[in-house]
Amino acid sequence: MDTPNPVDSTQFLQQQLEAVIKLLERQELENSLVHKSTSSHHDLEEALVEKQHQVRLQERLSDLHSADIAFILESLPLDQRQVVWNAIKADHDGQVLLEVSDAVRETLISGMGDEELAIFASNLDTDEIADLAADIPKRAMLKILRSLNSQERSHLKTILSYEDDQVGALMDFGMIAIRDDLNLEAVIVYIRKLGKLPGHTDKLFVVDQHNVVKGVLPLQRLLTHSPAQQVAEAMVTDFVQFQIDEDTDVAARAFERYDLISAPVVDEQGQLQGRLCVDSIMDFIRESTDEDMLIQAGVGENEDLFSSVWKSAKNRWGWLLINVATAFASTRIIDVFQDTILQLVALASLMPIVAAMGGNTGNQTSMLIIRSLALGQINAVNVRRLIKKELSLALLNGLFIGIIIGLLSWVLYYNLALSIVIGSAMLINLMVAVIVGLIIPLGRNKLGKDPAVGTSIMLTAITDSMGFFIVLVLARLFLVH
Amino acid sequence: MDTPNPVDSTQFLQQQLEAVIKLLERQELENSLVHKSTSSHHDLEEALVEKQHQVRLQERLSDLHSADIAFILESLPLDQRQVVWNAIKADHDGQVLLEVSDAVRETLISGMGDEELAIFASNLDTDEIADLAADIPKRAMLKILRSLNSQERSHLKTILSYEDDQVGALMDFGMIAIRDDLNLEAVIVYIRKLGKLPGHTDKLFVVDQHNVVKGVLPLQRLLTHSPAQQVAEAMVTDFVQFQIDEDTDVAARAFERYDLISAPVVDEQGQLQGRLCVDSIMDFIRESTDEDMLIQAGVGENEDLFSSVWKSAKNRWGWLLINVATAFASTRIIDVFQDTILQLVALASLMPIVAAMGGNTGNQTSMLIIRSLALGQINAVNVRRLIKKELSLALLNGLFIGIIIGLLSWVLYYNLALSIVIGSAMLINLMVAVIVGLIIPLGRNKLGKDPAVGTSIMLTAITDSMGFFIVLVLARLFLVH
Numbered sequence: 003m004d005t006p007n008p009v010d011s012t013q014f015l016q017q018q019l020e021a022v023i024k025l026l027e028r029q030e031l032e033n034s035l036v037h038k039s040t041s042s043h044h045d046l047e048e049a050l051v052e053k054q055h056q057v058r059l060q061e062r063l064s065d066l067h068s069a070d071i072a073f074i075l076e077s078l079p080l081d082q083r084q085v086v087w088n089a090i091k092a093d094h095d096g097q098v099l100l101e102v103s104d105a106v107r108e109t110l111i112s113g114m115g116d117e118e119l120a121i122f123a124s125n126l127d128t129d130e131i132a133d134l135a136a137d138i139p140k141r142a143m144l145k146i147l148r149s150l151n152s153q154e155r156s157h158l159k160t161i162l163s164y165e166d167d168q169v170g171a172l173m174d175f176g177m178i179a180i181r182d183d184l185n186l187e188a189v190i191v192y193i194r195k196l197g198k199l200p201g202h203t204d205k206l207f208v209v210d211q212h213n214v215v216k217g218v219l220p221l222q223r224l225l226t227h228s229p230a231q232q233v234a235e236a237m238v239t240d241f242v243q244f245q246i247d248e249d250t251d252v253a254a255r256a257f258e259r260y261d262l263i264s265a266p267v268v269d270e271q272g273q274l275q276g277r278l279c280v281d282s283i284m285d286f287i288r289e290s291t292d293e294d295m296l297i298q299a300g301v302g303e304n305e306d307l308f309s310s311v312w313k314s315a316k317n318r319w320g321w322l323l324i325n326v327a328t329a330f331a332s333t334r335i336i337d338v339f340q341d342t343i344l345q346l347v348a349l350a351s352l353m354p355i356v357a358a359m360g361g362n363t364g365n366q367t368s369m370l371i372i373r374s375l376a377l378g379q380i381n382a383v384n385v386r387r388l389i390k391k392e393l394s395l396a397l398l399n400g401l402f403i404g405i406i407i408g409l410l411s412w413v414l415y416y417n418l419a420l421s422i423v424i425g426s427a428m429l430i431n432l433m434v435a436v437i438v439g440l441i442i443p444l445g446r447n448k449l450g451k452d453p454a455v456g457t458s459i460m461l462t463a464i465t466d467s468m469g470f471f472i473v474l475v476l477a478r479l480f481l482v483h
Numbered sequence: 484m485d486t487p488n489p490v491d492s493t494q495f496l497q498q499q500l501e502a503v504i505k506l507l508e509r510q511e512l513e514n515s516l517v518h519k520s521t522s523s524h525h526d527l528e529e530a531l532v533e534k535q536h537q538v539r540l541q542e543r544l545s546d547l548h549s550a551d552i553a554f555i556l557e558s559l560p561l562d563q564r565q566v567v568w569n570a571i572k573a574d575h576d577g578q579v580l581l582e583v584s585d586a587v588r589e590t591l592i593s594g595m596g597d598e599e600l601a602i603f604a605s606n607l608d609t610d611e612i613a614d615l616a617a618d619i620p621k622r623a624m625l626k627i628l629r630s631l632n633s634q635e636r637s638h639l640k641t642i643l644s645y646e647d648d649q650v651g652a653l654m655d656f657g658m659i660a661i662r663d664d665l666n667l668e669a670v671i672v673y674i675r676k677l678g679k680l681p682g683h684t685d686k687l688f689v690v691d692q693h694n695v696v697k698g699v700l701p702l703q704r705l706l707t708h709s710p711a712q713q714v715a716e717a718m719v720t721d722f723v724q725f726q727i728d729e730d731t732d733v734a735a736r737a738f739e740r741y742d743l744i745s746a747p748v749v750d751e752q753g754q755l756q757g758r759l760c761v762d763s764i765m766d767f768i769r770e771s772t773d774e775d776m777l778i779q780a781g782v783g784e785n786e787d788l789f790s791s792v793w794k795s796a797k798n799r800w801g802w803l804l805i806n807v808a809t810a811f812a813s814t815r816i817i818d819v820f821q822d823t824i825l826q827l828v829a830l831a832s833l834m835p836i837v838a839a840m841g842g843n844t845g846n847q848t849s850m851l852i853i854r855s856l857a858l859g860q861i862n863a864v865n866v867r868r869l870i871k872k873e874l875s876l877a878l879l880n881g882l883f884i885g886i887i888i889g890l891l892s893w894v895l896y897y898n899l900a901l902s903i904v905i906g907s908a909m910l911i912n913l914m915v916a917v918i919v920g921l922i923i924p925l926g927r928n929k930l931g932k933d934p935a936v937g938t939s940i941m942l943t944a945i946t947d948s949m950g951f952f953i954v955l956v957l958a959r960l961f962l963v964h
Binding site: 015016020023067069070076078101190197201202203204221222224257260261280281283285287288291292294295296301307311312314319321322325326330334335336337340347348350352354359365366369370374379380381384388391394395398399402407410466 | 775
C-alpha cells in the first residue's frame with residue numbers, strides 16, 4: 003500500500019485524477035481513429051491498442067493506495083469508471099471495493115463474474131467480506147463461503163447476524179488476546195513471533211481462562227515496564243469495552259469522549275468477541291452524517307454522483323411526491339377562503355410570508371432538539387425546562403418578527419387593520435411552529451424512532467397550512483365582511 | 484482519569500446525570516427550608532448546608548472522566564450548571580473546559596477569577612491552552628503567559644498564528660522525535676527513560692540533524708524488529724505528513740482515507756513542527772458537521788441548549804430577518820399580478836405549490852453538489868458531465884411532477900387550460916431550480932467561499948419568486964384577458 007509521500011494529499015489526488023482523465027481521453031481519441039481506419043487488421047489492431055491502454059492505466063495507478071483508487075473511481079462517470087476498473091482490477095485485491103461508496107460499489111461489482119469476486123474475497127478479512135456481502139450475488143457468495151475455514155465462517159456468520167447500527171456489524175477480529183497469568187517477557191516473545199500486528203493495535207486485550215476480558219495492556223507498557231512483570235500487574239483495569247449488541251452511535255460517542263483507538267467487544271458473559279477500531283468509527287460517523295444531510299434534502303444516500311439519470315430520478319421521486327402531496331394539502335385551505343382573498347387580494351402576497359416564516363423558526367427549534375437528542379443531552383428531568391425556554395423564545399421571536407412584518411405591510415398597503423392582522427397571525431404561527439418543532443422530534447424519539455427522519459417535511463406541511471389558515475381566519479373575522 | 488468500567492457508557496452517563504440532578508433538587512429543597520427557618524444561626528446554618536452540598540457533589544463526580552463531567556455540565560440548565568461547577572472546579576484541571584462546547588465554556592469561564600484560570604492553565608499543555616485562549620480574558624491570559632517557559636510560549640504563539648481551519652491550529656506537541664542514526668536498542672532505552680508516552684503515540688517521528696522528517700517508526704516495530712537494527716533501516720519512508728498551513732478539511736480526509744492515528748506536521752522546509760492526532764480530527768469532523776447542520780437551519784453553532792432566552796433570540800434573529808426580507812421580496816411579484824389573481828383566484832392556492840416544489844428540487848441538487856465538493860470529487864473535467872446529468876434529470880423530474888400537478892389541479896378545478904399552465908410552470912420552475920442549485924454552490928466554490936453557507940436561503944428566494952412569476956405570467960398570457 004503506497005501513500006502519497008510528503009505531498010499535499012488533495013493536490014496529489016487531483017493530479018492523479020486529471021492524469022487518468024487525460025489518459026482516458028487520449029484513448030477515446032485513438033479508439034475513434036482506429037475505428038475510422040478501414041484496414042484489414044482492424045480487429046487485431048483494436049485489441050493491441052486496447053492492451054496498450056490497459057497497461058498505461060495500470061502503470062499510472064499501480065503505486066496508489068486503494069483509498070486513492072477508490073477516490074478516482076468515484077470521481078469518474080460510469081463509462082470511464084468501468085474502463086479504469088477493467089484495466090486495473092486484476093492488480094488489486096478487494097480493498098478498493100471496501101473503500102468506495104455503496105452506490106459505486108454496486109456499479110463495480112455488477113460487471114464482475116462470480117469467479118473473479120471469489121478470488122477478490124480470498125484476500126480479505128472476514129469482517130471485510132461481511133461489508134461486501136450485501137452487494138455480492140448469491141452464487142459468488144456461496145463460492146466464497148466454501149473457501150473459508152470453519153472459524154472464518156463462524157466469524158462471518160456472527161457479523162452478519164447483527165444490524166447495521168449495532169457494534170457487532172462494525173467490529174473486526176484483528177485483536178490480540180493474551181492471558182493474564184503470563185509475564186511481559188512472554189508477551190514480547192509472542193509478538194516477535196507474530197512478526198506484525200494488525201493495524202490499529204494500540205493495546206492487547208487481557209483475558210482469563212474463560213476468555214472473559216479482565217483488562218487491556220497498552221503496547222507502550224511493553225516498552226516501559228519491566229519484562230519480568232506479570233500481565234495482571236501491568237494491565238489497565240479501568241477501560242472501555244462494548245457489548246456486541248450496543249448501538250454504534252453510542253460506541254461512536256464513547257470513542258470521541260474517551261479518545262479511544264481500539265476497544266474490546268464482548269458478549270453478555272463478558273467474553274471477548276471482537277474489536278472495534280477508530281477507523282471504522284470514523285467511517286461510520288462520516289457516513290451517518292452524510293446520510294443525514296442527504297436524507298434531509300430528499301436525496302437517498304445511495305445516489306452516486308454519476309448514477310444514471312433514470313436511477314437518480316427514481317431515487318428522488320419518492321421525496322418529491324410526498325412534497326407535492328403536502329403542498330397540495332396545505333394549500334387546500336386557501337380555496338376555502340377564496341371570497342376573502344377576492345375581497346382583499348393583498349392577502350395573496352402576505353400569507354406565503356407568514357407560512358414560510360413558520361417553517362423557518364420551527365426548523366430552528368427542531369434542529370436544536372434533534373442535535374441535543376443525538377448527543378444524549380435531553381432527559382426526562384430537563385425536558386420541561388427546555389420546552390419552557392423554547393416557548394418563551396417563540397413568544398419573543400413572534401413579537402419581534404410580528405412587529406417587523408406588520409410595519410412592512412403597513413408601508414406597502416397603508417392599512418392598519420391589515421397590518422395588525424398579519425402581525426398577529428405571524429406571532430401565532432411562530433408559536434405553533436415552535437410547538438410542532440418540539441413535539442415531532444421529541445415524540446418520534448419517545449416512540450423509539452429516528453427524530454430526524456421526516457421532521458422537516460411534516461413541520462413545513464403543518465406550518466404552511468397553519469400560516470394560510472390563521473391569516474385567512476383572522477382576515478375574515480376582522481377585515482372583510 | 485476514570486472511564487466507565489465495563490458498562491454501557493450512555494446508560495452510565497444518564498444514571499450519573501440523573502443522580503446529580505436529584506442531588507441538586509434535594510439541595511434546593513433543603514435551601515428553601517433553611518431560608519424559611521428564622522433562627523438566629525441563620526447565616527452559619529446556611530454556610531454549613533452549602534458546604535455539605537458541595538462535598539456531596541464532589542464525591543458524586545470525583546471518579547468521573549473529564550469528558551463525562553463536561554457532558555453533565557452541558558446537560559444542566561445555567562443555574563444548576565453553575566452550582567455544580569463551583570462545587571467541583573477546584574478538584575479538576577482545565578480538561579473539563581476543553582471538553583465542553585464553546586457556548587458552555589463561556590458560561591463556565593465567565594464566573595471564574597484570573598487567578599483561578601491561571602492555576603487551571605498550569606496543568607494544561609500549550610496546545611490545550613491555545614484552544615481556550617479565545618475565551619480567556621486578557622488579564623488572565625497575561626498571567627498564564629508569564630507562567631510559561633520560553634519554549635511553551637513559542638509553541639503557543641505558533642498555534643495561535645494559524646486560522647481555526649488550518650492544521651497548525653489543531654496540532655499538538657506531544658510527538659517523540661528520534662534521529663535516524665540511532666539503533667532501535669537506543670530508542671527503547673530512551674522510551675524506558677521517558678516512562679510514559681503521550682497519548683496516541685502509535686509511531687515515533689524520525690528526523691535528520693536539521694529536524695527534517697525522514698520517516699516514521701511505528702511503535703510495534705520496536706517490538707518486532709531486532710534491537711540492533713538502525714532506525715533508518717527499520718523506519719517507514721512511505722508515510723503521510725501535513726504542511727502546517729494545510730486546510731484541516733484536507734487533513735481530516737487524509738486521516739479517514741489512510742486510517743491514520745498520528746502524523747507529523749512540517750513547515751515548508753520539511754522540518755518537524757508538531758503532530759496531528761486522530762482524536763483532534765474526530766472532534767473537528769463532529770464539530771464541523773454539527774455546525775453545518777445548525778447553520779443551515781439558521782441556528783448559530785455557539786448556541787447552547789440552555790442559553791438564556793435573550794441570547795438565543797439574538798442568535799436566531801439575524802437568520803429570521805434575512806428570511807423575512809427574501810420572503811417579502813419574492814412575494815412582491817404577486818402584487819404586480821393582483822388583477823390576474825382576481826380573475827382566477829385558484830391561482831392563489833396553486834402558485835405556492837409550484838414555488839415550494841422548486842425549492843425542494845433545487846435543494847436536492849445543491850446538497851449533492853455541496854457534498855461532492857466537500858469530498859473533492861468535482862473538478863474542471865467532470866463538472867460539465869455533471870451539469871448535463873442534473874439538467875437531464877431536471878427535465879425528467881419536471882415532466883413527471885408537472886404531469887402529476889397538472890392532473891391534480893384538473894381534478895380540483897376541471898379547467899384544462901389552467902392545468903396545462905400549472906404543469907408547464909412546474910416544469911419550467913424545476914429547470915430554473917436545478918440551474919440555480921448548480922450555479923450557487925459551484926460559483927461560491929469557484930470564488931473560494933464555502934459552498935454550503937447561504938445556498939439554501941438564496942435558492943429558496945429565487946425559486947419562490949420564479950415560481951410565482953412563471954405561474955402568473957403564463958396565466959396572464961393564456962388564461963385571463
